[in-house]
Amino acid sequence: MGYKFEIIIEEKGNHYEAYAPKIPECRATGASYELALKNTRAALKSYIGRMNDSEKASLAISPDKD
Template structure:
């Protein structure tokens, strides 16, 4: 079964950090964007394997959206 899961990826001076708001504690990092996306996908798959079907459904029933806004500051 496949699921759509929201992931937040942040970049700082040390590389990239990713986490899943729906899956508490599911996070990863990488030196590049490609590394972090591969790493978080693996982390999600492993995390979901530890859950029962009911737990997966409960955690993944929330829809999370992210947006980027451009704002001007005086």
């Protein structure tokens, strides 16, 4: 099952920092916008993969219908 999260990406000098406001502990960086986005998606996937069903439900995230 996929999920959708808003991801904020900010330029910080010579790199980009990204995070999802619903899961702010999932942060990532990258040399480019695209790499920061890719790294954040990987961090979210890993984080959610370690959660149990109860924890996932508490996030109030919407299942991806695409």
